[in-house]
Amino acid sequence: MLVVGVALGLLWLWLAPRVPLVKVDGGVFLKDPEGEEAIGADGTFVLLALGFGVVTGLLVFLRSRGGGIGLAVGLAVGALLGSVLAWQLGVQLGPSSDLAASAKAAGTNKTFDGPLKLQAKGALIVWPFMALLTHLLLMGSFGHRDPEPMAPAAPPPPVPPKDGGAPQHW
Numbered sequence: 155m156l157v158v159g160v161a162l163g164l165l166w167l168w169l170a171p172r173v174p175l176v177k178v179d180g181g182v183f184l185k186d187p188e189g190e191e192a193i194g195a196d197g198t199f200v201l202l203a204l205g206f207g208v209v210t211g212l213l214v215f216l217r218s219r220g221g222g223i224g225l226a227v228g229l230a231v232g233a234l235l236g237s238v239l240a241w242q243l244g245v246q247l248g249p250s251s252d253l254a255a256s257a258k259a260a261g262t263n264k265t266f267d268g269p270l271k272l273q274a275k276g277a278l279i280v281w282p283f284m285a286l287l288t289h290l291l292l293m294g295s296f297g298h299r300d301p302e303p304m305a306p307a308a309p310p311p312p313v314p315p316k317d318g319g320a321p322q323h324w
Contacts, residue, residue, distance in 0.1 A: 159236025163243030173268035207284025233282035
């Protein structure tokens, strides 16, 4: 899952929209204050995590159709760690988070890219949730079934009385 997390982080870095910033005399501002690039980075991460969740849930199911709690816990923990690794990798490899240095390097009234951020930290659980949901649906549809319990044995037929069935007299 950590190797897949690296792939998620690199895809997020490549596909996420950049937030254009501009340095003016009073400081650093968004170039387009009404732009949607900042939320677009979160949306890109969520969409990629949904896809990665479906694929990893399917792969884990195909690998071990027997299921088990250990498999589900491993899938959830591995996907969560992969998601955190992807987030940190994208932030570290993305544009610098030091706005002052980036603004100084760009110059006054010049546009530069803001840092890649994941504003909605809840996006980190999308991959584990989707992986577990996919695995659950596949296990419910195609997974191993417990054998049906055997029907109880029929009671033995009644034993006829030894006296031939004559009624008793008192």
